[in-house]
Amino acid sequence: MSGQDQNFKNLVAHCKEYGFIYQSSEVYDGLAAVYDYGPNGVLLKNSIKEYWWKSMVQMQENIVGIDSAIFMHPKTWKASGHVDAFNDPLIDNKDSKKRYRADQLVEGYCEKIEKKINKEVDKAQKRFGDAFDKVQFLATNERCVKNQEKIDTIMKRMADAMTADDMVALKDLIVELEIADPENGSKNWTDVRQFNLMFNTQLGNISGEEGKLYLRPETAQGIFVNFLNVQKTTRQKLPFGIAQIGKAFRNEIVARQFIFRMREFEQMEMQFFVQPGTQKEWYDYWKKTRLNWHQVLHAAEKLRWHDHDNLAHYADAAVDIEFQFPFGFRELEGIHSRTDFDLKAHQELSGRKIQYFDPKTNESYVPFVVETSIGLDRMFLATMATALVNEQVPGQDDPNNTRDVLKLHPALSPIKCAILPLKKNDENIVAKAKEVFNALKGSIQCMYDDTGSIGKLYRRQDAIGTPFCLTIDFDSLEDNCVTVRDRDTLVQERIPIAELRAKLLPRVDMGGLLAKL
Ligand code: GAP
DSSP, X not given: OOHHHHHHHHHHHHHHHTTSEEETTGXXXXXXXXXXXXXXXXXXXXXXXXXXXXXXXXXXXXEEEOOOOSXXXXXXXXXXXXXXXXEEEEEEBTTTOOEEEHHHHHHHHHHHHHHHHHHHXXXXXXXXXXXXXXXXXXXXXXXXXXXXXXXXXXXXXXXXXXXXXXXXXXXXXXXXXXXXXXTTOXXXXXXXXXXXXXXXXXXXXXXXXXXXXXXXXXXXXHHHTTHHHHHHHHTOOSSEEEEEEEEEEOOOSSOOTGGGSOSEEEEEEEEEEEOTTOHHHHHHHXXXXXXXXXXXXXXXXXXXXXXXXXXXXXXXXXXXXXXXXXXXXXXXEEEEEEETXXXXXXXXXXXXXXXXXXXXXXXXXXXXXXXXXXXXXXXXHHHHHHHEEEEEOXXXXXXXXXXXXXXXXXXXXXXXXXXEESOTTOHHHHHHXXXXXXXXXXXSOEEEXXXXXXXHHHHHHHHHTXXXXXXXXXXXXXXXXXXXXXXXXXXXXEEEHHHHXXXXXXXXXXXXXXXXX
16 A cells, blocks of 8 residues: 555544544445544534635625525526536446446546656656756656646547547547556446436425426525525625535545545535626636635645636636645636526526626626635545644654644634543542633633543544643642643643633634634
């Protein structure tokens, strides 16, 4: 197993061991690509939602939020194009009987070529040391240039085939590249065919097609169909946005990589409605704004842009923000210029006028839309993957004395303060510790823990990312102070109980994170 794979395995195990994420229905051996968030997971997830919501709604004069239903009128999905065009190209291997996404087989082939490029880069980096110029090397090294050209040609052919809905061309590409089943090496493939990703269910009181309902595959349509409701009830003028956080469902065929690709997941989406002709300017604005939001939490080199080669049916421009997950750079967020496709389609199919009257121009028109769409679960995975480190305990000489520590931004940490009585059998110390818990619990997420030795309790709090551990000892009974231990530096500070709230709240509050935007 490579170091990368081992790190990812450790991360998944850590998520389970410390109550962040469990496999759904584990007692029945689990349900593939469906996961449950545990006690620490739900707190971290809520903090990520809060960071997104406050930056998107609270801090914007012209963006409001909604929470629309998961079930929508089935015509919604006809109008949006999902019934006809929300497909993945599937291919089966006749020998292994395994099913794959044809585009992912091709991407996997290109990733192998990319690995060769990266190997060359690593080798050269070692050879040239500090003098190494990666950009120049990639542009001039013959093997790298050839391999990159190969990737570009293959990806272009795939994008063309997907755009033209040409499944024969896609199969030809797989055959020509001699792509084999990763399971058994067989090249005995079926034809490629399209598979719709929407789950459906049935209304109880209407049988047949009429009563067919879909579980929404994106939250965006709940925003589009409410455009006029929101605009009229909030008296917003263009440009303005509507934001929403909610569940989405996709019948993913190849569901893997833990919570990266799930069948039930959460999206945080914002549709920004603009005057036709100004979409490019707003697309650029939201690209910049969203990248900045990520960079407040993650180092710039962990993020990169990926322009779509194969535009979705509704878009005139689209780009992904990719994050360096433990298994490589993958899509974390999409920014899409969706034109007037959705509002126009709903207008046509519903027969209702869905237009904005512009008081500046005295005209009515269908607004254009720029969308930002991020998967909450992917953001969770990115945050956990960055935060989890195994390091030598600060201040200790022994390199073998290590700890797992989750270096989350304190505003995101599930527990902000752990309250740890040094003697769990001493009534007075326990009473004092409870007093501290009660003094803080209204404003700070705390945990009271007396279930082990102080060393073990510290390690456990490090592993869940608690920024401050407060210990209550015999001195606390005399001086009404507690010892506050900082997770990252391990520096200890004596603080009067009466001052704890005022001193700690600004250090763990979401405001600190939002101020960086
Ligand atoms: N409304 C536009 C839209 O849904 P998308 O690129 O299909 O666009 C947006 O999805 C984001 O939703 C992705 O960038 C990703 O973070 C997340 N996402 C999509 N499919 C997912 C899945 N199966 N599991 C987890 N997250 C997913």
